[in-house]
Amino acid sequence: MSPPFHIERAVPAQVDALCAIERAAVQLFRGHPAWPAYEAASLPPDQLEAAIARGLVWVALGEAGAPVGFVWLDDEAGGDAVAVAEIDVLPRHGRRGIGAALLEHACAWARAAGYRRVDLGTLADVPWNAPFYARHGFRPMDKHAPAYAALLAHDRAHGFPDRLRVFMSRPLEPAAPGDWTAWPAPAKLNLFLRITGRRPDGYHELQTVFRLLDWGDELRLRVRGDGEIRRVGGAPGVPADDDLAVRAARLLREHAGVGAGADIGIDKRIPMGGGLGGGSSDAATALVALNHLWGCGLDEDALAGLGRRLGADVPVFVRGRSAWAEGVGERLTPLALPRRWYVVLDPRAHVPTAGLFQAPELTRNAAPATIPSFVSGEAAENAFEPVVRARYPEVAAALDWLGGFGRARLSGSGGCVFLETASRGQARRVARQCPAAFAAHVAPGVDTSPLRRALARHRGAAGNASTPAQR
Numbered sequence: 322m323s324p325p326f327h328i329e330r331a332v333p334a335q336v337d338a339l340c341a342i343e344r345a346a347v348q349l350f351r352g353h354p355a356w357p358a359y360e361a362a363s364l365p366p367d368q369l370e371a372a373i374a375r376g377l378v379w380v381a382l383g384e385a386g387a388p389v390g391f392v393w394l395d396d397e398a399g400g401d402a403v404a405v406a407e408i409d410v411l412p413r414h415g416r417r418g419i420g421a422a423l424l425e426h427a428c429a430w431a432r433a434a435g436y437r438r439v440d441l442g443t444l445a446d447v448p449w450n451a452p453f454y455a456r457h458g459f460r461p462m463d464k465h466a467p468a469y470a471a472l473l474a475h476d477r478a479h480g481f482p483d484r485l486r487v488f489m490s491r492p493l494e495p496a497a498p499g500d501w502t503a504w505p506a507p508a509k510l511n512l513f514l515r516i517t518g519r520r521p522d523g524y525h526e527l528q529t530v531f532r533l534l535d536w537g538d539e540l541r542l543r544v545r546g547d548g549e550i551r552r553v554g555g556a557p558g559v560p561a562d563d564d565l566a567v568r569a570a571r572l573l574r575e576h577a578g579v580g581a582g583a584d585i586g587i588d589k590r591i592p593m594g595g596g597l598g599g600g601s602s603d604a605a606t607a608l609v610a611l612n613h614l615w616g617c618g619l620d621e622d623a624l625a626g627l628g629r630r631l632g633a634d635v636p637v638f639v640r641g642r643s644a645w646a647e648g649v650g651e652r653l654t655p656l657a658l659p660r661r662w663y664v665v666l667d668p669r670a671h672v673p674t675a676g677l678f679q680a681p682e683l684t685r686n687a688a689p690a691t692i693p694s695f696v697s698g699e700a701a702e703n704a705f706e707p708v709v710r711a712r713y714p715e716v717a718a719a720l721d722w723l724g725g726f727g728r729a730r731l732s733g734s735g736g737c738v739f740l741e742t743a744s745r746g747q748a749r750r751v752a753r754q755c756p757a758a759f760a761a762h763v764a765p766g767v768d769t770s771p772l773r774r775a776l777a778r779h780r781g782a783a784g785n786a787s788t789p790a791q792r
């Protein structure tokens with residue numbers, strides 16, 4: 322008999338429900354020495370929402386479809402380890418295996434994502450804490466090792482009984498051939514975009530700054546022995562043969578003369594036709610990940626060259642660094658950009674890129690900008706913005722609304738628009754006020770793509786993370 326619950330990825334709308342589950346679950350600690358510390362500190366909803374947006378939270382839904390428990394993974398430690406930041410089940414749904422199923426689900430994902438260890442901090446004397454984790458393969462670590470000093474000091478400062486604290490870790494086997502693996506496909510923003518000319522082949526010479534985000538789609542990949550490339554779930558409305566991830570896999574297979582195939586699933590989060598490069602990023606992730614899984618041995622230049630054949634935006638995702646770009650977008654100079662957060666607004670307008678490049682009113686002979694002129698803020702426009710503004714009233718409305726909080730910009734050829742902020746808090750405050758006509762996403766910019774980190778993990782070259790993260 323199947324259990325009367327199922328587990329899926331949490332969505333931002335569930336934040337309040339998950340915070341309420343934590344408040345209910347913590348009641349079980351009344352009378353325990355840890356109770357005052359637990360009572361005083363509730364879950365930070367903003368951090369939980371950020372983790373949900375990055376796909377690091379799973380929820381157990383009961384028979385009525387309402388959340389009854391959740392698990393939250395934290396990848397802050399970096400390297401080859403991920404940590405359980407929180408796992409809670411509503412007390413009235415306790416003792417039905419929901420916590421165990423959530424824990425196994427999270428560990429299975431961590432293994433598929435290339436992590437080699439799951440860490441956590443818990444209480445030694447509570448039956449549903451350390452003994453529960455011990456039954457699920459977690460072993461106590463030496464808590465007096467220097468790596469844990471900061472966490473124990475944090476416990477002490479917050480009145481938490483550090484003598485009862487135990488840090489535990491569960492090793493994960495690397496994914497075996499034929500197992501599902503999970504790979505990120507991040508979105509990009511164009512922080513500015515200038516068109517400086519048109520080439521004989523119809524493509525345009527442009528200058529842009531690609532800023533990668535720590536947010537995007539997730540590809541699930543599994544090697545097949547029979548040479549077939551099959552899509553199992555993907556972008557809605559996109560036929561499998563047109564899917565850029567499928568096309569990337571086929572191109573690599575032909576180019577490298579591979580006999581193996583792959584099953585490809587895409588967990589789509591990046592709005593399609595939004596100027597965030599979703600299809601291009603899916604293609605790049607398929608190239609980079611299958612090059613590893615199939616053992617093709619192509620280097621970054623070769624993969625970027627293959628990517629260019631699929632689309633102008635693919636190379637930056639293959640190389641996986643925020644960059645200044647020229648040519649058709651493939652001549653890339655990595656840029657270290659300041660730490661910033663972005664509110665990305667999706668006006669739900671599908672803006673076809675090719676049509677915009679054909680627009681007669683597009684400025685396509687701008688004087689070239691320089692990296693210093695971008696850094697100084699002098700070069701900050703997007704050549705598509707006036708064209709899209711005039712043709713798509715819903716994008717104009719999004720620019721106007723977001724413009725009330727600062728300098729709102731169009732990404733790529735749109736329709737998504739964005740605002741840069743100095744902190745997650747500022748970005749969240751704007752996103753919370755977003756009118757129902759638009760969908761708002763909040764994400765940090767990153768210099769290095771999460772895909773590069775994933776590749777290092779899958780290769781076993783991510784290095785050891787030293788401490789378990791803790792909320």
Ligand SMILES: C[C@](O)(CO)[C@H](O)COP(=O)(O)OP(=O)(O)OC[C@H]1O[C@@H](n2ccc(N)nc2=O)[C@H](O)[C@@H]1O
Binds near residue numbers: 601
């Ligand atoms: C607008 C941007 O997203 C900015 O990053 C890119 O320039 C577009 O990149 P992309 O979607 O990967 O573009 P592709 O799939 O290669 O091309 C889509 C269409 O846009 C036009 N195109 C694209 C890139 C470019 N530098 N000049 C062009 O004229 C081409 O006519 C093509 O028919």
Ligand SMILES: Nc1ncnc2c1ncn2[C@@H]1O[C@H](COP(=O)(O)OP(=O)(O)OP(=O)(O)O)[C@@H](O)[C@H]1O
Binds near residue numbers: 587
């Ligand atoms: N895996 C995929 N994900 C999304 N779109 C795909 C995918 N494969 C093919 N497509 C096609 O590509 C079109 C453009 O999608 P995409 O999300 O890449 O656009 P975009 O973000 O505007 O891209 P860009 O920023 O490069 O202009 C979609 O409408 C769809 O028909």
